[in-house]
Amino acid sequence: MVDIHEVPEADIDRALELAYLVFHDRPEKEARARHHALLVRCLRIGAYDGDALVGFMAAHDFRLSVPGADLPCPGLTFVCVAPTHRRRGVLTGLMTEMLERALGTGSPVAALWASEAAIYGRFGYGGATTGVTIEIDSTRPLALRIDPDRRPLRLVDPEEALAVIGPFHESARTRRAGRPSRSAPRWREEWLAEQDEQDEELSPPRIIVLGEPGEPIAGYVLYRTKPEADGGPARAPQGLVRVDELEADTPAVAAALWECLAALDLTGRVRAWGRPPDDPLLHFAADRDQVRVTAQFPALWLRLVDVRAALTARSWAAPVDVVLEVHDVRLPGNTGRFRLDAGPGRAAYEPTDAAPDLALDVRELAACYLGGTRVAELVAAGLVREHTPGAAAALDAALCTPVLPHTSDEF
Template structure:
């Protein structure tokens, strides 16, 4: 019989070995040390079979930006089940324990980035934000439809990044839902490590900020570079030098234009790759040549779980008045299921049982999670037959809010 319990610090390396087995990974000494240190700061849940760790799940202690608020939100990571114990309820048990702990800690939501998106819907997670992979052919100057901000650009030493761009990142979180807060430790140990964990050919991190000297930065870009592939190993066609953009934040489209223009003009490079950009990135509109700036991938980015629906709906802000009766299903957390009346607006929100009322919308907690941050519109889910609209216009009303 499996024993679901907290993983002590002494078992972290055993849990990591399981994760490396499951994800077919083989990090070096520094990567292992970084993972170990990361997990020391996480909630850790394990499934034990006779003393062996056969399932593992950890959760970062995040705060996540949601419309008008910032909520505690465990961020799941290293979700692993041994090949010998698949389809035996291990993941279900781990998820159940993690949700129980989130409820006890007063976290109304939980989130993750999914390595396999087919897994998490059955646990009530919905794709709450949409991401895009953007590639720029930078073998020629980046063509823009707007004038770039011409204030000075400056390099920021990674050692100064937390002080220089950390506050800017924190302020920018409030402008877009679905972004976790970042501690100084997370900056240095995840974003600013000397080597990229997935590609050791990439340079150390580089940061360029825009703004007049002595003034707060108006935007920044965090990137790494890779030189052109040459020689016999590269084959008959050389691969041009690469700029990999990890993060680009800007006060205005003009600032963003200046930063994109900068990374697209770096010497000895011919392409820019940016993964996980917002699906509505302004670059896709102000780029003058969409053959030069292409979306090469689109995917659900952050997956969200509403652990306590009432607390989640009443904690966020609502831009416009809405009053709906929701018929909600939740196979994992029955307390969320039933008929509820949501009445919300700029002044606040109330969510209460509405037994005997006719529903305006019928949906599962997964679909509600997908709509919660505004990344998915309820009308799209009605069109996909995932939400049932009993009252005409109800889905559009919820989308406006």
């Protein structure tokens, strides 16, 4: 029988060794120091078998943008169980403790990125956002259907970048659901770190902003580069531009930033991982053979910890009045029949004895909560039961958002 409790700071190095064992990792000294500093700032839950730490889980203290609101949201990370203690209830114990703590501290939602997608559905997490990888053939100028914004572009020193792009990012975060807040340490240790932890061949971060000198910026791109094989002595090197983040106030600003990236000397390919599926680039690119989606994947997994608090906190695009029959095996307080009566400027969610219009697991409700998954699709997949024709469509209309939820903040 293992004991689940908070991990003291003195045990952080033990927790890291367990994580490195489970994830088959062997980071260098500098990366280990960054991981240690990160875990100092996190809530840490461990599973102890006697004196041995056999399971571990940490949580960032995030806020998450949801439609019309910004909610406290623990971001789970470093989830691991020793190979000697798998299938013995260790992960269930850790997850139960973390969910109960989130509930007790008033966090309506929790989130994670799944290393293995098959694991977290049974704990009530649903895939709430989708990411795509976009690649641009930049061996020729980027063909566009709109005119780029011709205000000046300028490079920003990474040491000064946070003061310049941090406020713009925070503003952009509120306009699209599914985006976690970023602390100054996260900016410095992850996005603006001198060396990329996963690929040592990449350059330090480069930051280009657009806007008139002395005025607020209208957009920025954060990228890194690396050389690649040139394919023969007669050809110039065709390096890679890896786009970590691109934010823009308007499509014209975005077009200017993409055009700049595609024109970088000695490069032949631009790769942007974790872009939203509704990225405007995919529409204003004139040649979709030049701009291609090469991958699509589930990104942020969301858990509704307190369903009532989560549903009444977000905004609603259209009126909806439905009875939901919700099942939640981990947090039974969410289980039951509830009438959702919501619309622009209002939301109520109360227990009822009325017959259900829709029956679903809390996992499916979480997947739809940000507006990235349609309830009707889950009805068609047999995952949601529609007792009243049209109920799924009505709920989808109310959940709809102007842009798809999305985040590239992997944690």
